[in-house]
Amino acid sequence: MQVTILGAGNMARGIATRLLAGGNDVQILDRDAGHAATLVDELRAASDGRVSPGTIGDDIRGEVVVFAIPYVAVAGLIDSYGEQLADKTIVDITNPINATYDGLSTPADSSAAEEIARRVPASARVVKAFNTTFAGTLTVGTVAGQPLDVFLAGDDADAKARVAGLVEAGGLRPLDAGPLARSRYLEGLGLLHITLQFTLGTAFGSAVKILP
Numbered sequence: 001m002q003v004t005i006l007g008a009g010n011m012a013r014g015i016a017t018r019l020l021a022g023g024n025d026v027q028i029l030d031r032d033a034g035h036a037a038t039l040v041d042e043l044r045a046a047s048d049g050r051v052s053p054g055t056i057g058d059d060i061r062g063e064v065v066v067f068a069i070p071y072v073a074v075a076g077l078i079d080s081y082g083e084q085l086a087d088k089t090i091v092d093i094t095n096p097i098n099a100t101y102d103g104l105s106t107p108a109d110s111s112a113a114e115e116i117a118r119r120v121p122a123s124a125r126v127v128k129a130f131n132t133t134f135a136g137t138l139t140v141g142t143v144a145g146q147p148l149d150v151f152l153a154g155d156d157a158d159a160k161a162r163v164a165g166l167v168e169a170g171g172l173r174p175l176d177a178g179p180l181a182r183s184r185y186l187e188g189l190g191l192l193h194i195t196l197q198f199t200l201g202t203a204f205g206s207a208v209k210i211l212p
């Protein structure tokens with residue numbers, strides 16, 4: 001499958017690593033062409049040429065599009081890409097943390113994923129994923145020898161199954177958390193997991209895992 005990642009930061013690296021491990025093609029677009037090229041160079045050895053760089057504004061080639069940028073920047077990109085996002089599966093990975101890092105910036109009766117779903121073309125399907133998995137752990141794929149759990153929320157069963165397939169092919173365990181509105185709890189969990197890094201001193205190396 002062809003996947004486009006918007007952003008070339010830490011999460012782009014982690015998700016691209018898992019997508020390439022799963023045999024997918026990855027297009028990485030950043031507002032700075034040099035940042036995308038640097039990440040692609042880093043990933044190329046393990047990819048048989050299945051990863052390519054570009055600049056935000058280039059045509060989106062993927063049927064799946066991952067927004068690997070801060071939540072505050074997502075609306076602007078949705079608006080500039082407009083109808084190019086029609087029919088796409090949109091993966092929202094954001095944690096919409098507020099400026100003081102002690103709450104969420106989204107309304108209490110909504111979530112980043114739901115706000116994004118309201119903004120994209122009606123035929124685009126939004127799936128929440130990867131917001132509880134830290135970037136460094138995605139690059140490795142495991143914590144304490146266990147594959148990461150990736151919680152998914154979405155209203156479109158086909159889109160959610162498509163993302164679940166990508167997660168599984170990358171060696172991780174997809175867990176269906178329910179409809180898109182469940183993103184409210186996933187984003188709360190993401191915030192809690194971030195907050196616990198300072199309590200536990202785990203330096204963003206821990207994972208949220210459902211056992212057994």
Ligand SMILES: NC(=O)c1ccc[n+]([C@@H]2O[C@H](COP(=O)([O-])OP(=O)(O)OC[C@H]3O[C@@H](n4cnc5c(N)ncnc54)[C@H](OP(=O)(O)O)[C@@H]3O)[C@@H](O)[C@H]2O)c1
Nearest residue numbers: 007008009010011035068069070071073094095131134135
């Ligand atoms: N880090 C984690 O462990 C983690 C875990 C779960 C979810 N997330 C979520 O993943 C997303 C990305 O986080 P990250 O850790 O990958 O951040 P990051 O390493 O700081 O990378 C941010 C990326 O977003 C781009 N960007 C920033 N502002 C932008 C704007 N106004 N317009 C267009 N692009 C912009 C940056 O572009 P430049 O390269 O040009 O600066 C960079 O490619 C965030 O929404 C975060 O909440 C992160």
